[in-house]
Amino acid sequence: MSGRMSENKIILIKRKTRLEELVVRYNTIQQAKFYIERLGADFSDYISEDHHYRKAVETAVIELSAIGRVQLLERQHVPNFIFGDEDTVVVLGQDGLVANTLKYLREQPLIGVNPDPQRWDGVLLPFTVKDLRLLLPEVFRGQRQVREVTLARAELNDGQSLYGVNDLFIGRKTHVSARYQLQLNDETEQQSSSGIIVSTGMGSTGWLKSVLAGATGIVRSAAGLQVDAEAEAVLGLAGSGQRLAWDHPHLYFTVREPFPSRTTSAGVVFGQIGAQQPLRITSQMPEDGVIFSDGVESDFLEFNSGVEATISLAEKRGRLVV
Known part of the structure; x- marks a missing residue:
């Protein structure tokens, strides 16, 4: 790894899944499952979504750590976080998380990543986790196009x-x-x-x-x-x-x-x-x-x-x- 690559700081922003939010509310997965199934909903979908998202976060950390210093940041901490001028921000979507992160940046480049393309559409999520290892060096070198947003x-x-x-x-x-x-x-x-x-x-x-x-x-x-x-x-x-x-x-x-x-x-x-x-x-x-x-x-x-x-x-x- 070159010295230039190792100096790059990458902020990876994630969110809580629906399952995690249910566990916060009902204390345990078992109680969350009881609540969801009592309403006639499919709890296995919550499990599947959580599994895929956690795997995407894990893979993203591995891929990004091979390129630079990675800091994992939860969505709720974004409004009070101080982003460095040279930071590169990676958001593990959906679109709403990209938009809600962008307004707190001072023109640092933001990369929107779709953690589960089979589940989510994403106008602001053009990349997958597997793109990150090749994509980030291009961003650092200024070789990727950047679209400005009013x-x-x-x-x-x-x-x-x-x-x-x-x-x-x-x-x-x-x-x-x-x-x-x-x-x-x-x-x-x-x-x-x-x-x-x-x-x-x-x-x-x-x-x-x-x-x-x-x-x-x-x-x-x-x-x-x-x-x-x-x-x-x-x-x-x-x-x-x-x-x-x-x-x-x-x-x-x-x-x-x-x-x-x-x-x-x-x-x-x-x-x-x-x-x-x-x-x-x-x-x-x-x-x-x-x-x-x-x-x-x-x-x-x-x-x-x-x-x-x-x-x-x-x-x-x-x-x-x-």
Whole structure:
């Protein structure tokens, strides 16, 4: 092994399997099995998934240890972990774990690995464990292509911030009616809704697509109209299969279920956020106001009355090895 190879530090990120999470909840495998089988589910599937994932972790450690120094990191420790500038990060998927790791990096290259291709699909998991021994030296030498990913950023007026790889949610914990003031460019509105979704290019085929597809369908059914092509052409809706580029230079926001009343409006419910046009939201929620990203509700910023959030393009980008 060359000196250069031995100096490389590799952070291998893993998650708990469904079986491990059940054991944490029910204390033993036997009790977990009793619970699952009582519900009529196949417990052997949990055993099989756990076996394959553990084997993938074991193999990944062996393969990576032949190349550099390896540190194994559990998913729950990622938000508080300090990644070194020269670290290379390997995530043993699924896609959600890749996205939830990427937002905590400072542009270190991330390699998404599918631990069980027979079980999981993975847009962000182009590699298998067996690829690692040949792949990592190429990454160290800068011989692998890296795709940049635009991130979203929510910054509060108290200095706290949160990044999103796919999307941000701004609203109430329980997704009930949220009150706030929304400002985009010169337009300002008092709104009441079930929350605001802000999507990146990578996330444009996820939560945002779902909301916009529903709105498009309602308009077509109720009014018999040809809908403005922006949502469909730009965001690739209506089953076109298109998607925005991962490094798309804008974010898109949509207001879920806006409720117009004497004191609230529903005029600014969809729009584009660019480098020079951030979205500003001031909370009017006395409690349970939150901002979270990428579907992880446990990792959030409190967003209660008087707090202002500025939603913008992040100053950093994700870097995925392909």
